[in-house]
Amino acid sequence: MTALNPDVIHTWLADFASQVHENAAWLTDLDRAIGDADHGSNLDRGMRAVDALDAASFADSAAYLKKAGMTLVSTVGGASGPLYGTFFLRVGGALPPDGEIRASQWGDAFEAGLAGIVQRGRAEVGDKTMVDALTPAVAAFRGAGDDVKAAWAAAATASAAGRDATVPLVARKGRASYLGERSAGHQDPGASSVTLLIESAARTLG
Numbered sequence: 001m002t003a004l005n006p007d008v009i010h011t012w013l014a015d016f017a018s019q020v021h022e023n024a025a026w027l028t029d030l031d032r033a034i035g036d037a038d039h040g041s042n043l044d045r046g047m048r049a050v051d052a053l054d055a056a057s058f059a060d061s062a063a064y065l066k067k068a069g070m071t072l073v074s075t076v077g078g079a080s081g082p083l084y085g086t087f088f089l090r091v092g093g094a095l096p097p098d099g100e101i102r103a104s105q106w107g108d109a110f111e112a113g114l115a116g117i118v119q120r121g122r123a124e125v126g127d128k129t130m131v132d133a134l135t136p137a138v139a140a141f142r143g144a145g146d147d148v149k150a151a152w153a154a155a156a157t158a159s160a161a162g163r164d165a166t167v168p169l170v171a172r173k174g175r176a177s178y179l180g181e182r183s184a185g186h187q188d189p190g191a192s193s194v195t196l197l198i199e200s201a202a203r204t205l206g
């Protein structure tokens, strides 16, 4: 059991915002190779807007995460805004009331976030998208037991492995799929940025 409240959520979102800012050029370079060279700059703009939200103004963690999701939908262009937005909206909607939270409850919320992305993006494992990082991350979280921090750490390791496994894949979703075989040999930008999100969770949650 660990604490769940808007301050805790703020530490996660602020850590992710700083990671996206520091890695924006790298994410954009990844997107330049197989997309339209805007993933880092778009997500950086969105997370700056999220970071500007006042955690103390929200009644609870769910309301904060829903606002963060809506902020990303409205500020991040392309496919990633709605996908990240849906993730945070679903996570917020699936969390228990603020107070103490168990690893299994975080797992439920994390899985709901992934389900929202899968539903919205209609991507499967192997399509070379963020789903390739998130799916093994949720499975690792579920298998890690009831320590919240250990579960997020396991999820981060699995997410990074899933991200790395996107390199040889031929993209079947999104703009990268237009390249066909030429998309192989490049790491997926969405799998890369979402791994930063899970690594931030491992640093700040639990």
Ligand SMILES: [Mg+2]
Residues within 6 Å of the ligand: 031, 035, 036, 037, 038, 039, 078
């Ligand atoms: Mg792009």
